[in-house]
Amino acid sequence: MFVQSSEESQLMEYKIVTPQTLWKDFDPYALDLEISLISDGRSDHLFSQYRFTALEQPDGKVRVAVEVLCPLEEVSNKTILVIGEYSKPTSRELLEDLVSNGYCVVSPDISGVSSFKTEFPESLSFGEYWIAGDRLNRIVTTPYETNQFLYSRIIKRTIAFIEKMKPDTELVILTLGDSSEIGMQVVGTGTEVLGLALFNGSGYREYLSINRFGETSDLHLTEERMSWLSSAAAVAYAKNIKIPTLIAIGTNAKKTDIDRVRNLQGLFPENKITTIFSPGAGDFLDFPAYNSFKSWLSSVFNGYPVPLRPELKIRINEESKIYFDIDCDPSSIIDSVTVYYNSGEYNHTLRDWRKVKALSISYNEYIASPETYIETDPLFVFAEVKYTNGFVISSLVEHIELKDYDVCPAEDTGRSKKIVVVYNTTEGIDKFVEEHNGQVLFGEGIFMTTTLSGAKGIASHTEGLKTYRFDTSGIEDNSKILQIDLCSPEGIVAEVVLSCLIEKEIFEYKANKQLKADNTLFIDYQFSIQDFKDSNMKPLTKWSTVKALAIKGRNLVVGNILFI
Numbered sequence: 001m002f003v004q005s006s007e008e009s010q011l012m013e014y015k016i017v018t019p020q021t022l023w024k025d026f027d028p029y030a031l032d033l034e035i036s037l038i039s040d041g042r043s044d045h046l047f048s049q050y051r052f053t054a055l056e057q058p059d060g061k062v063r064v065a066v067e068v069l070c071p072l073e074e075v076s077n078k079t080i081l082v083i084g085e086y087s088k089p090t091s092r093e094l095l096e097d098l099v100s101n102g103y104c105v106v107s108p109d110i111s112g113v114s115s116f117k118t119e120f121p122e123s124l125s126f127g128e129y130w131i132a133g134d135r136l137n138r139i140v141t142t143p144y145e146t147n148q149f150l151y152s153r154i155i156k157r158t159i160a161f162i163e164k165m166k167p168d169t170e171l172v173i174l175t176l177g178d179s180s181e182i183g184m185q186v187v188g189t190g191t192e193v194l195g196l197a198l199f200n201g202s203g204y205r206e207y208l209s210i211n212r213f214g215e216t217s218d219l220h221l222t223e224e225r226m227s228w229l230s231s232a233a234a235v236a237y238a239k240n241i242k243i244p245t246l247i248a249i250g251t252n253a254k255k256t257d258i259d260r261v262r263n264l265q266g267l268f269p270e271n272k273i274t275t276i277f278s279p280g281a282g283d284f285l286d287f288p289a290y291n292s293f294k295s296w297l298s299s300v301f302n303g304y305p306v307p308l309r310p311e312l313k314i315r316i317n318e319e320s321k322i323y324f325d326i327d328c329d330p331s332s333i334i335d336s337v338t339v340y341y342n343s344g345e346y347n348h349t350l351r352d353w354r355k356v357k358a359l360s361i362s363y364n365e366y367i368a369s370p371e372t373y374i375e376t377d378p379l380f381v382f383a384e385v386k387y388t389n390g391f392v393i394s395s396l397v398e399h400i401e402l403k404d405y406d407v408c409p410a411e412d413t414g415r416s417k418k419i420v421v422v423y424n425t426t427e428g429i430d431k432f433v434e435e436h437n438g439q440v441l442f443g444e445g446i447f448m449t450t451t452l453s454g455a456k457g458i459a460s461h462t463e464g465l466k467t468y469r470f471d472t473s474g475i476e477d478n479s480k481i482l483q484i485d486l487c488s489p490e491g492i493v494a495e496v497v498l499s500c501l502i503e504k505e506i507f508e509y510k511a512n513k514q515l516k517a518d519n520t521l522f523i524d525y526q527f528s529i530q531d532f533k534d535s536n537m538k539p540l541t542k543w544s545t546v547k548a549l550a551i552k553g554r555n556l557v558v559g560n561i562l563f564i
Contacts, residue, residue, distance in 0.1 A: 433468075
């Protein structure tokens with residue numbers, strides 16, 4: 001609805017508005033909240049629905065729909081304001097899990113996507129996600145008519161609502177996905193809260209289509225982009241965030257870029273961000289990362305110190321060998337240090353993160369060395385420190401171009417010119433990560449199991465499995481057949497998805513297969529290259545472009561995967 005034509009864009013004069021100018025006339029306490037209780041109840045927790053007035057326009061008011069969940073046992077003075085993704089309701093399981101840990105949880109509908117919806121007047125109808133169009137990502141008229149500014153004002157008014165209803169409460173903001181932009185804008189304009197946690201989002205959304213490394217081009221800075229970056233983008237507000245901040249993201253997420261977290265840290269000069277990375281995960285947090293968030297949350301609310309993020313350095317010694325030196329915070333007892341590394345992939349969403357356990361050389365210093373790499377490739381590395389209390393924290397990603405150094409070749413390059421076996425069940429679970437459409441995993445997703453005949457296989461409690469260890473660069477014969485052993489007691493339709501890198505762009509090719517109901521034996525299912533089609537129904541033409549394989553389906557056991 002709000003998409004501009006190229007002619008209109010050329011005529012538009014975009015003004016550079018600073019955050020100070022944008023926000024100077026907004027007072028979150030000036031307007032009466034006009035709070036109305038819509039419903040309440042109790043089950044495992046107390047539950048209430050309210051409406052309050054966030055903004056007033058000549059043609060009506062923004063009446064925000066907000067849900068409040070609190071523990072049954074006692075009134076908690078610790079509140080989490082959860083800001084959901086623009087495009088979908090917040091996970092009920094997430095909200096209820098936070099309540100079960102003793103917190104009150106406040107969840108407003110900022111974009112009209114919940115069943116209990118916020119009401120927008122016609123003049124602000126672009127607040128609804130399905131109507132917003134380009135206003136979610138660019139300046140269509142002025143910075144004052146962006147969804148970021150609208151949603152941030154709604155959140156500031158939600159905080160006024162919380163202070164009215166619970167005057168003595170302590171507050172932490174938790175954002176999900178793209179709402180990280182809102183969290184940083186709200187906190188970066190002087191809103192006082194104890195802490196800010198960003199799930200599956202870390203700013204720099206404007207750069208998602210551009211690799212942080214290995215690119216010769218950068219963001220094309222038009223007048224519109226400059227106006228956006230100066231007033232609407234999270235990076236314009238980051239330097240003013242001085243409270244404890246946590247970023248928890250999947251390393252292979254499409255909606256955020258692990259490589260640019262370092263850039264964001266550079267905008268926090270006096271604030272060392274706590275970073276937690278879920279290795280191999282897409283736009284969700286794995287179970288250890290979520291548990292670590294809850295440990296961080298407890299520390300912030302109770303005023304306890306949080307271990308500092310580890311520092312990792314890549315070192316090449318006099319013998320041309322590669323080493324990773326990790327400096328850890330010894331304020332808590334360290335259980336283990338693991339280093340994750342990838343050789344050769346600039347696109348963070350496609351990286352196969354291999355891991356190696358680091359060895360202790362002192363109470364806070366650890367060392368490791370990569371086992372698999374090519375001496376002419378780029379190398380990406382981060383460390384993960386696990387403490388004995390279960391808390392996990394990650395270093396920032398380090399990058400080095402090995403071709404610029406005299407480096408000994410690895411005994412194992414990790415690549416085969418005649419790949420045959422993609423996966424053998426004797427390899428366990430290390431090659432795979434979960435496929436998950438939610439925001440958080442509340443338990444371990446992948447596990448080894450056996451069929452009724454005793455055959456071993458790999459399975460997942462989530463929507464499926466994915467592997468990035470699928471190097472087909474050596475396959476020149478496109479007549480080869482991909483064979484996957486599957487066992488399905490329910491006889492479901494399985495979907496196999498190949499992620500392909502073609503001229504620096506990622507394309508997905510999919511094939512469906514009706515499985516026979518059998519919980520005893522594996523059945524060999526075969527796929528030719530022509531079976532895989534893109535969104536336009538065009539078939540895949542080269543196996544060598546495939547970078548990752550996903551197998552989707554509930555209650556599915558996967559056996560050996562190979563080319564024949």
